[in-house]
Amino acid sequence: MLEARDLKKQFLSGESVFVLFEHLDFAAKAGEMVVITGRSGSGKSTLLYQLGLLDTPNDGVVSVDGIPASSLAHNARTDLRLERFGYVFQDYGLMPEMTALDNVLVPLIMRGESYPRAEAAARAALVRVGLGDRLSSKPARLSGGQQQRVSIARAIAHEPPYILADEPTANLDSASARQVLDMFSEIHRGGATIIMVTHEKESLALADRVLELRDGALLAVGTETHPPAVPSSLREGGAYGL
Amino acid sequence: MTDAPNVPVRSRLASSRAWNAVRVGFFIANRQVRANIGTSLLIIVVMVLTYLNLLVVSGVMVGIVQGLRSERLQYYSGDIILTNHREKDSIQNSPDALAYLRALPAIASFSPRYLAEGALEGNYAGKLLLQDEADTIPTNVAGINPVAEDATTGLSRLVIEGRYLQPSDYDQVLIGTSLLARYKTLTGIPGSTPIPNVGVGSKVRILVGGIEHEMTVKGIVASKIQELNLRVFMVDAQLRALLGRTDDGVNEIAIKLAPGADAAAVKGQLALSAINADAKIQLAQESEPVFFQDFATTFNKLGSFLGGIGLAVAFIVIFILVFVNIITRRRSIGILQAIGIRASGIQIGYIAQSVLYAIVGAAIGMLLLFTLIEPYFIAYPIDFPFSNGILTVSFIEAVVKALVLVVAIILASFIPARLILRQEIVDAVLGR
Numbered sequence: 256m257l258e259a260r261d262l263k264k265q266f267l268s269g270e271s272v273f274v275l276f277e278h279l280d281f282a283a284k285a286g287e288m289v290v291i292t293g294r295s296g297s298g299k300s301t302l303l304y305q306l307g308l309l310d311t312p313n314d315g316v317v318s319v320d321g322i323p324a325s326s327l328a329h330n331a332r333t334d335l336r337l338e339r340f341g342y343v344f345q346d347y348g349l350m351p352e353m354t355a356l357d358n359v360l361v362p363l364i365m366r367g368e369s370y371p372r373a374e375a376a377a378r379a380a381l382v383r384v385g386l387g388d389r390l391s392s393k394p395a396r397l398s399g400g401q402q403q404r405v406s407i408a409r410a411i412a413h414e415p416p417y418i419l420a421d422e423p424t425a426n427l428d429s430a431s432a433r434q435v436l437d438m439f440s441e442i443h444r445g446g447a448t449i450i451m452v453t454h455e456k457e458s459l460a461l462a463d464r465v466l467e468l469r470d471g472a473l474l475a476v477g478t479e480t481h482p483p484a485v486p487s488s489l490r491e492g493g494a495y496g497l
Numbered sequence: 498m499t500d501a502p503n504v505p506v507r508s509r510l511a512s513s514r515a516w517n518a519v520r521v522g523f524f525i526a527n528r529q530v531r532a533n534i535g536t537s538l539l540i541i542v543v544m545v546l547t548y549l550n551l552l553v554v555s556g557v558m559v560g561i562v563q564g565l566r567s568e569r570l571q572y573y574s575g576d577i578i579l580t581n582h583r584e585k586d587s588i589q590n591s592p593d594a595l596a597y598l599r600a601l602p603a604i605a606s607f608s609p610r611y612l613a614e615g616a617l618e619g620n621y622a623g624k625l626l627l628q629d630e631a632d633t634i635p636t637n638v639a640g641i642n643p644v645a646e647d648a649t650t651g652l653s654r655l656v657i658e659g660r661y662l663q664p665s666d667y668d669q670v671l672i673g674t675s676l677l678a679r680y681k682t683l684t685g686i687p688g689s690t691p692i693p694n695v696g697v698g699s700k701v702r703i704l705v706g707g708i709e710h711e712m713t714v715k716g717i718v719a720s721k722i723q724e725l726n727l728r729v730f731m732v733d734a735q736l737r738a739l740l741g742r743t744d745d746g747v748n749e750i751a752i753k754l755a756p757g758a759d760a761a762a763v764k765g766q767l768a769l770s771a772i773n774a775d776a777k778i779q780l781a782q783e784s785e786p787v788f789f790q791d792f793a794t795t796f797n798k799l800g801s802f803l804g805g806i807g808l809a810v811a812f813i814v815i816f817i818l819v820f821v822n823i824i825t826r827r828r829s830i831g832i833l834q835a836i837g838i839r840a841s842g843i844q845i846g847y848i849a850q851s852v853l854y855a856i857v858g859a860a861i862g863m864l865l866l867f868t869l870i871e872p873y874f875i876a877y878p879i880d881f882p883f884s885n886g887i888l889t890v891s892f893i894e895a896v897v898k899a900l901v902l903v904v905a906i907i908l909a910s911f912i913p914a915r916l917i918l919r920q921e922i923v924d925a926v927l928g929r
Contacts, residue, residue, distance in 0.1 A: 361833065
């Protein structure tokens, strides 16, 4: 289970302190797909970074499968990210000098896989996302949708229990976005826990649970048994931005 | 998604993360170097120039002294030089000494010289009045066997005008350039003025042993060794006759060793012989004037100082190169950290790249140095007024400086990589 308790994140803005959220609790059960939505600047991506151990909260605890991550040393946090998480970034986060295959290979090598095994796993992950014919292509030679699929391949290649996705379809055209969401759907069916931050309405239908981050609080929008309602931030007239 | 073989990837928590970080580091370095061939080549060129700068500047400084020493050994002292003891007028039992030298297989040739202080006078034909000031200059007169001298020191190669002496050349002399006004030389004789209007074919008077004798200038000797430029050379038999010497005592014997002979060993052998009592035995370097050593020390210090500056410049250049290389990949570094690559792995990646550049740069630099630059300087020495400067770099020094470059580059890579890796991951990922 990925859990956050009493989370607080604040920023300094000149002399003043801006509290993004405080006393925030979150929990994602194994195999659950949670979509977090909210207005631009509401702090949803910031919350995702706290949950993914990419940033440190000002207060509160993030636990990964019972391990309190906040108290871990730098290397232990890095190792935990490597073992338990797969990340999909809004703008893909690929190494421009590496091929699609190499981008997927890097975390596998860090995990201690032998090169042939790592390469086989990376190749398989790229085949799964439909890029078996673009293994040697560098990111600059791939479309946005293809780059995001490489990013997904990198996130799933080591079969982590948690996939964190930050606006994975925001930079994509609707066809590519549909493909990417289908992939998340399949990954979810495979049993991975997915936490996705998005402002795309299409993503909501995939979620087991939709949470809206509003005024520093997480509000449940739908239930597991009923299709999620459109949160206030996604209703017509809502203001979003990237 | 497309169906694909499912390759299970097991976690290897038990395996060494540190080793994995090294593997990832080398993987990243490999991919970055291969992906940026142009930039890599440019950095390697900078490394080659930096490495050569480290070696060549100090090498030339040392080479100035080395050139001076080589010239003195070749044209004046030979590998070993025998001189008379200070309290004696000449080397005692010279015929025995010469016979002993002749019998040693390690000696290729030797040149006995008779020396006398004297004076050189020119332009006397037009000076008839008592108040006319004579154009004279003190000099050292050397009586040589032209054949033996040339075989030992190659003196004939220093004759820049006219011709070299032959054994039968009585009443003919070779004159060093420092004695004549028409040649600009670095040093002269303090308080004396070089003689004007004297050249090849001029009549001069040599005053030696109280006897004045008119001779013809057959050739002009020019050398970086001032001892030679201040000398007048004539055939030994004539000098002995002018001095009225009936003994066979010579003042100096320059010895050239056979190829491969060890000068120190030959000196040791001579020291065990009767010559030791009759002559002062010195290796070429031991016979050098004191200022040579001062000169060498000063130039070595200067070489070290310039080498130090070269190293500092190398460090700064490398630091900037690596810093720019790293800073432009700030976001990539953040992403790598985000997906679980340890900072040490990323750091190793950048350091490995830099070390590769340094090693390749130093290797190319070394190749250029020993196959091109050093032979070029030997073939075409730098014409300093006091030395034919060559480039002197030992292989050991080249290796040591390559190691220094590698250590400098490790430091220069470590610092910027460390600085970038200390940033918040989320800031790097978001590029803020």
